[in-house]
Amino acid sequence: MEQAIEATLGQVFREEAGRVTASLTRRYGNFELAEDCTQEAFVEALRTWPAQGIPSRPGAWLQRVAERRVLDRLRRDQRFAGKVSEMASALPEGGDDRLQLMFACCHPALSREAQVALTLRAVAGLTTAQIASAFLISEATVAQRITRAKRKIVTAGIPFRMPAPADLELRLNEVLAVLYLMFNEGYLASRWEVSSDRLLAEDAAWLAGLVAQMLPSQAEVLGLLALFKLQLARVEGRFTADGQLVLLADQDRSLWDREGIGEATLLLDRAAALGRPGPYQLQAAIASCHALAASWSTTDWQLLVRLYDRLLQLQPSPVVRLNRAVALWHVAGADVALREADALLAELPRYHLLHSTRAELLQDLGRDEEAQAAWAQALALTLNPAERRHLRGRALAS
Amino acid sequence: MKYMLMFVGEAEGGEEHMDEVMTDVGAWWEKYSHSGAIVGGERLQPSAHATTVHLGGSAPTIVDGPFAETKESIGGYAIVEVLDLDAALEMAKSWPGSPVVEIRPVWVD
Numbered sequence: 001m002e003q004a005i006e007a008t009l010g011q012v013f014r015e016e017a018g019r020v021t022a023s024l025t026r027r028y029g030n031f032e033l034a035e036d037c038t039q040e041a042f043v044e045a046l047r048t049w050p051a052q053g054i055p056s057r058p059g060a061w062l063q064r065v066a067e068r069r070v071l072d073r074l075r076r077d078q079r080f081a082g083k084v085s086e087m088a089s090a091l092p093e094g095g096d097d098r099l100q101l102m103f104a105c106c107h108p109a110l111s112r113e114a115q116v117a118l119t120l121r122a123v124a125g126l127t128t129a130q131i132a133s134a135f136l137i138s139e140a141t142v143a144q145r146i147t148r149a150k151r152k153i154v155t156a157g158i159p160f161r162m163p164a165p166a167d168l169e170l171r172l173n174e175v176l177a178v179l180y181l182m183f184n185e186g187y188l189a190s191r192w193e194v195s196s197d198r199l200l201a202e203d204a205a206w207l208a209g210l211v212a213q214m215l216p217s218q219a220e221v222l223g224l225l226a227l228f229k230l231q232l233a234r235v236e237g238r239f240t241a242d243g244q245l246v247l248l249a250d251q252d253r254s255l256w257d258r259e260g261i262g263e264a265t266l267l268l269d270r271a272a273a274l275g276r277p278g279p280y281q282l283q284a285a286i287a288s289c290h291a292l293a294a295s296w297s298t299t300d301w302q303l304l305v306r307l308y309d310r311l312l313q314l315q316p317s318p319v320v321r322l323n324r325a326v327a328l329w330h331v332a333g334a335d336v337a338l339r340e341a342d343a344l345l346a347e348l349p350r351y352h353l354l355h356s357t358r359a360e361l362l363q364d365l366g367r368d369e370e371a372q373a374a375w376a377q378a379l380a381l382t383l384n385p386a387e388r389r390h391l392r393g394r395a396l397a398s
Numbered sequence: 399m400k401y402m403l404m405f406v407g408e409a410e411g412g413e414e415h416m417d418e419v420m421t422d423v424g425a426w427w428e429k430y431s432h433s434g435a436i437v438g439g440e441r442l443q444p445s446a447h448a449t450t451v452h453l454g455g456s457a458p459t460i461v462d463g464p465f466a467e468t469k470e471s472i473g474g475y476a477i478v479e480v481l482d483l484d485a486a487l488e489m490a491k492s493w494p495g496s497p498v499v500e501i502r503p504v505w506v507d
Contacts, residue, residue: 107483109483156501156502156503157399157401157482157483157486159481159482159483159484163484164484212404226472
């Protein structure tokens with residue numbers, strides 16, 4: 001029962017946090033004050049809703065309680081009140097407040113850590129404790145980051161409005177980078193069974209959906225949302241019941257969420273129709289190529305190599321080159337792929353996936369001794385328990 | 399909001415491009431003075447001509463040179479009055495006179 005209420009509260013907070021914070025910021029011109037009071041309203045809700053039941057319009061309830069707190073504080077500090085009313089008159093109205101809130105939280109004048117923490121708290125309504133557990137850092141660290149970031153927004157005059165059209169794309173990249181980091185932090189965590197990681201990935205996808213809804217003609221936003229949906233659609237196949245990592249090649253594809261994959265494909269089509277390709281769309285296209293293949297062996301590797309080539313043009317990175325090498329293996333053979341992988345050793349000497357890929361390729365070429373050495377290297381370089389178990393299994397089987 | 403833009407380091411190109419840089423700086427200053435953004439500011443002599451006073455001890459000590467020996471020092475500043483940080487950033491991004499600009503909000507009680 002209590003758990004059900006907590007889940008509902010989480011849902012309500014996620015839906016309402018950004019809205020309440022944003023509307024109070026607009027009305028009273030002070031982000032720090034608005035955010036504090038919104039959190040206080042949530043604490044109040046956590047205290048009273050389980051006993052009294054969830055109000056019929058939870059958003060309006062939260063808004064009312066938060067606003068009352070704002071007014072209390074303003075009355076207590078008249079000097080501050082004068083300043084606030086002066087600021088409030090300068091704030092324009094219009095558009096969805098939450099998007100402006102996101103642009104403020106992801107302002108380049110804030111550090112990436114601060115952007116992430118602030119977005120999770122102010123826009124997605126997570127508590128400090130939830131953020132701390134998702135990033136494996138102490139609550140005190142998160143609290144300090146958020147406090148410092150909120151102060152900076154107010155003191156440095158970080159605006160609460162949409163960036164100028166000339167800056168929109170650049171600033172949007174900042175928002176998308178925060179969402180991408182947030183998603184991967186949750187999705188790639190070895191503790192997927194831990195609900196906070198799952199929630200983090202789902203929150204990132206939810207926020208991306210929100211941005212896509214508000215900026216429907218930004219192709220990269222649609223691309224990022226499609227990428228998230230594709231990854232989430234394959235979640236059920238990624239771990240065995242006892243928490244063992246399953247590689248894409250070995251996943252039971254009947255566990256994948258076909259509906260989610262279909263939605264993502266439509267999004268990707270919409271993005272492509274806008275004629276503005278970008279790295280997120282390409283990553284989503286790569287993910288969709290895997291998602292649509294009936295099996296690992298019938299995957300369209302030719303297409304994948306082409307997609308990786310285009311991604312490399314936009315985003316030259318050794319990790320992307322490694323992924324391309326894997327696709328190339330199926331198109332041009334293990335020796336060609338191994339040459340590509342070997343060329344990355346200087347750049348990625350401590351990247352365990354490079355060594356495990358080399359091990360697979362060496363094994364394919366019958367060079368078993370070298371393969372064993374590469375497995376050992378890969379194992380020595382990862383701490384992630386699920387990946388360690390997996391690598392040990394592979395090394396033994398070879 | 400009131401900010402101080404601190405112009406850090408020297409413009410690239412050295413002596414021979416100095417005239418060009420000064421012309422660009424003049425145009426920038428003119429543009430933002432005209433718009434009302436700049437409310438004050440000065441160009442400073444190089445830090446070689448700085449004198450520093452330390453007040454920590456029992457009596458003030460006076461030392462030749464800047465307070466911190468760094469390669470990049472502040473060569474000038476502008477006090478600007480603009481809507482918000484984005485407006486100050488817009489100004490800083492087009493500053494032609496030095497490779498680094500630090501933006502600091504002015505203390506308000």
